[in-house]
């Protein structure tokens with residue numbers, strides 16, 4: 468397990484305060500004033516060290532927009548993101564290196580981000596080199612591959628020969644090799660079949676426990692957070708409408724949109740052993 472990360476004054480690791488962001492919609496009529504569409508409205512949240520938190524909401528509710536603000540990929544119109552008592556906003560690669568070491572990201576369809584020309588070893592070494600992580604990069608690469616349940620014989624392979632589940636594990640290993648204090652994952656299991664979803668979620672949970680790593684898991688599927696997350700946030704039309712321990716949220720949803728998500732949640736496979744450790 469890594470050393471406890473430095474936190475904000477309020478004990479949180481990552482904090483968003485009153486974030487707002489809107490975009491101007493294209494208008495077909497030049498005589499009309501352009502309309503603004505709010506994407507995030509006065510949104511605040513705090514993520515604590517080692518916590519596994521789900522961020523759910525229907526398609527278009529603003530989850531990815533929030534994630535991009537938390538990752539300093541977009542600048543909000545108002546509000547601030549703070550990590551380790553330092554403001555986080557878009558900046559040069561060098562200026563954000565400290566933050567990229569602390570907070571890593573798994574994008575939607577992470578397998579498509581693996582360069583097919585490179586070996587698994589080169590893919591895992593890349594973030595360690597780019598972020599100048601002070602450790603033996605070969606040793607870290609081997610350890611991380613084993614942590615995600617893959618043999619080191621895969622080091623010499625290229626992504627093309629890996630199965631979907633193996634490639635997904637390599638993508639997770641790329642994000643966790645630097646030992647981030649927090650991992651933000653955008654729909655990391657969408658597009659996988661159910662047994663593979665379970666496998667990948669269990670790898671993420673185990674890594675979070677073993678490394679003391681916090682996890683923000685974005686999904687529209689409540690059964691995914693039921694299996695993985697202790698706390699769940701619900702977004703609706705750019706606002707945070709619920710923030711509850713996952714168990715109480717599932718038993719007693721407060722917002723109509725949470726109830727709708729619950730109705731649409733995946734059939735029982737992922738709910739089996741609900742809220743018990745995988």
Ligand SMILES: Nc1ncnc2c1ncn2[C@@H]1O[C@H](COP(=O)(O)OP(=O)(O)OP(=O)(O)O)[C@@H](O)[C@H]1O
Nearest residue numbers: 490504506524525526527528529530531532533687
């Ligand atoms: N740059 C942009 N310009 C215009 N509209 C945008 C822009 N970025 C996002 N949107 C709109 O903002 C809303 C929120 O989008 P966002 O991708 O954050 O939702 P989401 O909850 O992640 O959806 P999904 O689950 O489908 O990925 C959507 O209506 C989207 O069309």
